[in-house]
Amino acid sequence: MSEPADTADTFSPPTPVLSVGPVVLPAPGRAVDLEVRVSAPVTGSDLPVVLLSHGQGHSNHLSSLNGYAPLANFWAAHGFAVIQPTHLSSRTLTLAPDTPGAPLYWRSRAEDMKHILDRFDVIEAAVPQFLGRLDRTRVAVAGHSMGGHTASLLLGARLTDPHDGTEVNLLEPRIKAGVLLAAPGRGGDALTESAAKDFPFLLTPDFSTMTTPALVVAGDKDASAHLTVRGPEWHTDPYFLSTGPKSLLTLFDAEHGLGGVSGYDVAETTDESPERVSAVQRLTWAYLRTELYPGDPAWQTARDALTAASSPLGRVESK
Template identity: 30%
Template sequence: MQVIPANRLAPTLVLICLSAAAMAEEPPAAYKTAWGPHGVHVIENHVLPAEPGQRSLRARIAYPDAAGPFPLVVYSHGFNCYRESYAGLTDHWASHGYAVVLPEHPDCPTSEGRMSPEDIRNLLYIRISDVGRVLDALFAPGQDIPGLTGRIDYGRKAIAGHSFGGMIAQVIWGQPLKDLHSTESVSYALGFDAAIVMSGVGEMEQMAEGSFDRVPGPVLVTGGTLDLGNIGGPTIYPWEWRMSAFGLTPPGDKYSVVLEEGDHYLGGLICRDDRGGPDNSGGAHDADGLEILAGVTTAFLDAWLNNDSDAKRFFEDFEANAAITAGRARFAQK
């Protein structure tokens, strides 16, 4: 088990203003962009229980060096992405008091075994099942996760994901899919309390008719103006396509963050270190973009899982708070 100390990063920005009067007199301040007050324990490959015939499923688990109980975040990585490549976000959340579990989907480069043609065809549903297996394992009586057993608050949980994992988050949050054998729609919602969709997806053939109309709030959707969409065919979608979980859904606790000149991989800081940047080979780390997302996503979790008053206030005037990014990001709410 790896332990990351609480003082890994020096604080760089202060919390959101603590009173309405202060907010009126001073420019908005960033929210928890610095590493939090807790050290972080990391279990890189916890093996989840498997029923007969199920594949072995590993998960990366990050949690605070604190007493708990901790709200839960389940994070679905992007296609062909490494779980540990999201540590800049997920361990940041853990340092602020969250237990974060990242299942290793079969398309992860470190996954044991190779996918069969049938696995590839059914990958969407396998990934949905993986998230369900995480919940089953954490809720199962007698399940032991060293250092974490009995310290998760199952009544407060969020689903999050990036790219293909963003689609998983959309579906598990409540966006229905077409039934494979009829014209009916099928919900795979798993009772989460909030959702974070990073570089998600727009209309796809697997989605039920009018599925975006049924995406509830609270949901935070993030993307970037260089983050074009591609689902394996010749069509390239504009960056707005990836923001559909905000743009195409009805109002009500919906929030979006768009990074100007932000790409799909934050220059190699998430998913894979050999992607992103001007020539899509990594090495052009978008540290500012990651800092913005770390702060806003932490505020979102604090607001909707902890009912934190400062975080709630941050989202009451969300669009104005984009000023903290000095023009780097656009914030929107509806």
Template identity: 45%
Template sequence: MFTPAQHRTIAVKPIIVPTEGRDFELQLKVTAPVEGVGLPVIVFSHGNAWSMDGYEPLVDRWTAAGFVVVQPTHLDSRRFGIGFDDPRFGTIWRVRIADLHGVLDHLGHVMEQAGLTGRIDASRVALVGHSWGAQTVGALLGARVLDDSGKPGEDFSRKGITAGVLIAATGTGDTLTPFAAEHLSFMRPDYSTMSAPALVIAGETDQSKMSTRGPDWFLDAYHLSPGPKQLMVVPDGEHTLGGVAGEAVAETTDADPARVALVADAVSAYLFEALDVRDGAWSAFGGATETGRRAVLERKD
């Protein structure tokens, strides 16, 4: 298994990002190695209801490997109380996308507030997301949302993004459950225009409550997008892939610290190579778990 270096880390929060048309200010947390310059950056988009304070098992491992991690809190965070029945909920997917653009637009301000001015490499910035966050990241990589007639919507892609990682990303097709079709109609991505390089990570046994399809639903971001793409299917992984959002949180149905480490290290290895930080890092990543089972790895150019 890929083993990251063990850097000491610091975290700074809350940092406020200037925004318009948002009911609550955009706050984020920055976690970084104590030492080092020319550091690559991960902007991370959380899953539904989470916040900048979640996903520590991933963030801790990424920063120990030498990344600066920026975590915005989106409006669907449970701390804001905007539920499925709130009339504002239907547009949160757009606000999420705007959040990521806002972070990227003000990255220099964010780094200044975090005391990291001069320590990052602004040419090495990647986007990573889990679940709803993965669909949010996909939009900046070029994916679009289909309307009721099946026509692709607006283009929210971001120029200059070298690579991204989609963890447990929403699938495509008219297979949403009645609840999802009513409350989450934006969960109809079109990946045919997602041309930016990306790693897609899916759980082998991830059965979504939002789709009538099986775990293959989470492979659409890989199979239906143009290359270059990489795929990793995590052995026995369910939607939280061992507990990526936190140790022993209620949503975790497949608790396994080794599985979380596998996901975190896969992201590090992929981004080291994709961002030209370390040649051959992804090529050398074997995808083996501590129990000996190997993740399924595929690629297309």
């Protein structure tokens, strides 16, 4: 991939994006075949890849390959190939409630990402415009909310399977960096009684094994009271309870939607802010750019721009 003229505070105009979906990946043993959307700039080669895992929420289509356009479009317009699966937890699917893994399919979600990595040839063959253009050595994962939980497992976090008591290790070494957006934090007494009962897999996360570089993004007003009794700081656990190298972006006055990253003009976004979404777009792009291309100044430039603003939208710390 050629070096772009972009910096995190003075981006060049976005390039046109080609977005194709659904691309169907046969998945024997899965309740339904895996459908993905692929978005990438119309020109360029050796494109780094971001696997983007959707959250849940109340809307019908944000939890699918059709959600998260503010992130997918921006990253693709600035040089990434973005692949978005429809996980089995998607509201677009009408699976029986007794389907194994229901309702949130935490293990299947991570396996979806591994399946995508195993099927790059199928994706390229299905969309000839992408043939030979994906850089399989530069792959990142990003996820919002439940998607952040999925990303954390692929980055090395572990948990105890509530069904059989075994330790689950879904680390994916082909993934070189990650972005966790409003991801769940630690379990145990940090969870509400209802969350512990309904989602027992959230009881036992272990972030100490999450060694892959990652950027954790958290809103300082994201209470998530239906899941945790700890308030907004719960979403910073993946940073404070993991080993470095990690960075934490705390967004001021941001709630769970982080300004509206899950879709354009989404009614369930309680903190709608185009300025905040723009900050998330630019800072996440810059972080991934530097992690996948060591020595690239994009991340430092983005951090400097955030600090230099007259009214900063957030702060960054690293370890």
